[in-house]
Amino acid sequence: MKKLFALTSVLLCAAFLAACCGGNKKTSAVNSKPETLARALEKADKKCRTDADCVAVNKGCCMCAGYEAVNAKSAEKIKNIWQKECALAACTMQMCYVEITPSCKDNICVGEPKPYEAYFSK
Template identity: 55%
Template sequence: MNIKLLGLLGAAVLFAGCTKTAEVKTPVNMKAKNYAEALRSADKSCKVDEDCTSVNKGCCMCAGKEAVNKEAAAALKPIWEKECALAACTLQMCYVEINTSCRQGACVGTPKPMKEYFAQ
């Protein structure tokens, strides 16, 4: 009787080990209450400059840009579009663009040089 019980317990342990799933890492907190919270949680990891891009910090262009991982940018896009669809922004020229790069495994943004805003 004890041998059957031990066999059953062993099978249960093996089955439990086989059904354990790997943790899935999401590029942003999909339960975020708003775009700003989702942006704060955005993945900024990278290996090369091409892993990085910039996203808006808020609904209006003058809010600036933030450097994030491209997968995080794709996940943020529908959240931004939903939240900012009816946002009222002023129509003024803002110098808030950034150039993104990968430094020490994280996406970073540096202000775009003023000369790059104007046609040569």
């Protein structure tokens, strides 16, 4: 009986993995940075007049890929690409310090790294 249970468990695990990973072209690699997202970031409008014109968007599927500051109007297109390309992405569990505060400097959106101490609650 124990052998039957073990064999059934192995087969169920294999079937689950095959269903999750096999044949789905939309599955992204672990910690993926899709090319379409990278191209959209390169082409994104980064012009601004005020800090409110700028927002932070993901550079990759996972938060440890970092963020980039872009014009808020460009952000919608990038967020749509991110949702499409990264919907099934797997991310490793790790702490990363990559958040930014977007602002407008010399009419270009830029991002200042969040201070290390700000990641920890007091």
